[in-house]
Amino acid sequence: MLLPAVRLLKKQFPDTQIDWLIDRPIAGLLAQVTEVNVVPIDKPKSIGDYWRIKKQWRRKNTGQLISFQTSFVSNMLMALLPAEHKTGFGPPYSREGHHFFTDTAYELPEHLHQVEIFFALAQKFAGISQQISITADDLNLPVSDTDINWAVDKLQTHRQWIAINPMASTQEKTWDAERYISLIDNLHRLYPDRPVVLTGGSGSKEVAFGQQIEQQTQAPCLNLTGQTTLTQLAAILKQASLLISPDTGPLHLANAMATPVIGLYAVTRPEYIGPYNQLDNCINIYDQAARTFMQKPASQLPWQKKIPSLEAMQLISVEQLIAKVRDLNL
Known part of the structure; x- marks a missing residue:
């Protein structure tokens, strides 16, 4: 979701080296991004880790530093990294005291999508006041031929696959296994020529x-x-004709x-954090969940509020999802 902002900065400053510091496990995804210099770093987990990062960067002149993250870890890194000027978020998107670590904290409009929040900060930094549309090309993430060939071999290009990434990063964002099983059986009945491939990370809970789901569904699926x-996951998703997923990274991938x-x-607002330019494809029951579990309409909740309920996702029915699939006219 940060790619459009990074690409905008490179267009505005084509002769400037832009280093993108990013958590090492994620950095590999950006291997084919040529506009900027991707710098993998290990997310600090102790005081010693922060000290090592400070020593590593203390003789490097980073010139302008822009922090697009507002977490405690990112704020500490912003404080430790040397720079002539540090830029970040003012209200309403500053978190964890983020603006106190900046030289310039830009105030941005409320109720923006996360992609637009990043993009608006880049525009402010670059001094761009006119409206600029974010295109599909701005969001595009290139994938290597090696990974594409691997995915083609796995999925066989003559078949049209429906991908399902069932688990989110937190339990409250995850739909029940029984509903995924019912969904897959219904999809097989409706689209017998479109097999299902399950995707997900390597954590023990996600694998289990x-x-x-694979063992209990009546329909065949590739797990x-x-x-x-x-990067192989990105290539698999590129080959798929559709992905069904809760609010989690592979959805944006x-x-x-x-x-x-x-x-x-259900527990997060797609207008804020959903798949950019595909919000109409989302099943959005955030307002229903807010009224059920918070006793308030969504309009009365903070824009970035997560609804703390393990039951909210279960308000989504299999029938709703099947109807949405039908709407896409696969």
Whole structure:
């Protein structure tokens, strides 16, 4: 979601070296991005880690530093990294005292999508006041031929696959396994020529969740949960004709592959964090969940508020999802 902002900065400052510091496990995804210099770093977990980063960068002149993250870790890094000038967010998107670590904290409009928040900060930094549209090309993430060939071999290009990434990073964002099982059986009945491929990370809970779904569904499905690198996952999603997923990283990865997605949103607001340019494809029951579990309409909740309920996602029915798939006219 940060790619459009980074690309805007490179267009505005074509002769400037731009280093993008990013968590090492994610950096591999950006290997084919040529506009900027991707610098993998290990996310600090102790005082010693912060001290090592400070020593590593103390003799490097980073010139202008822009922090697009507002977490405690990012704020500490912003404080430690040397720079002539540090730029970040003012209200309403400053978090964890973020603006106190900046020289310039830009105030941005409320109720922006996360992609637009990043992009607006880049525009402010570059001094651009006119409206600029964010295109699909701005969001596009290139994938290597090696990974594409691997995915083609796995999925066989003569078949049209429906990908399902069932587990989110937190339990409250995850739909029940029984509903995924019912969904897959219904999809097989409706689209017998479109097999299902399960995707997901290598964590033990996620692998077990994928195995449970694979073993209990009546329909055949290919389970690749825990069997792909991030770049191979991107290539798999690029080959798929559709991804169904809760609010989690692979949803945005599929969006960056220009693959149609159906996002399941109950505890987070898709208008803020959904797949950019595909929000109409989302099942959005955030307002219903807010009224049920917070006793307030969504309009009365903070824009970035997560609804703390393990039951909210279960308000989404299999029938709703099947209807959304039908709407896409696969």
